[in-house]
Amino acid sequence: TPARTLVLVKPDGVARGLVGEVISRLEAKGLRLVAVELRTLSRETAEEHYAEHREKPFFGSLVEFITGGPLVALVAEGPRAVEAFRALAGATDPVKAAPGTIRGDFALEVQNNIVHGSDSDESAAREIALFFPHLG
Template identity: 55%
Template sequence: MSEERERTFVMVKPDGVQRGLVGEIVSRFEQRGLKLVGAKFMRIDEELAHDHYAEHEDKPFFEGLVEFITSGPVMAMVWEGQDATRQVRAMMGETDPADSAPGTIRGDLGLDLGRNVIHGSDHEDPGANEREIELFFDDDELVEWEQVDETWLYE
């Protein structure tokens, strides 16, 4: 393998869960060749929401973020692959679905900035993956396994 595999955090937000998009989103990542190593269908409490969005705490939209992310269940996941964070971000599209290209998750499935279906770790913040994975998953909830088609995915 030419590059080190990395893990990245992804979450289908309450609007994506309510709209029945979890399977569609999981399928897109699987079809891309990323490997699911952790998944948890859960309800985020206020404390976890505050920790998750801590970098936005001083912004005027912070309370709205917390209220929305705690409003219903989410699907929290950890995906693994070469350059996984950058791949996931590209597949997600822009934060505002109106600015997202067709073919991206937000471009195809999102309509509104405040209801943009999915969250993924920021590839420009080197610590975001680890921080978000640790917030949502214990080490024993992440599964090491060999993907049978891995030799067909990577050189």
């Protein structure tokens, strides 16, 4: 079966009206939508999603940000989906992200960087099970 990745259009991306732009780009690339949902994360879900960052100095701020408004969670499928979406997203720090990438084109701050994409197939499996248990 083709690989899958979890993508979040974060609250900053939803507030700025960039949901369609992100979905257009990943569909144009050839990734296929498997699930899409607008939702506001609970603190518990946010902390579980970002568990690997629990000890980071920005963790508290990150949880406030990601729970601060509705986001769009989606699952995209296709060959090397994790790597393919990360290439579309660009570097985590939007100032370093290449123009032509989502972060490179639309963001300036490392926290408010419009999108999240799973960073490995293992993370994708964990994150997809968290957001869309019926796909597990």
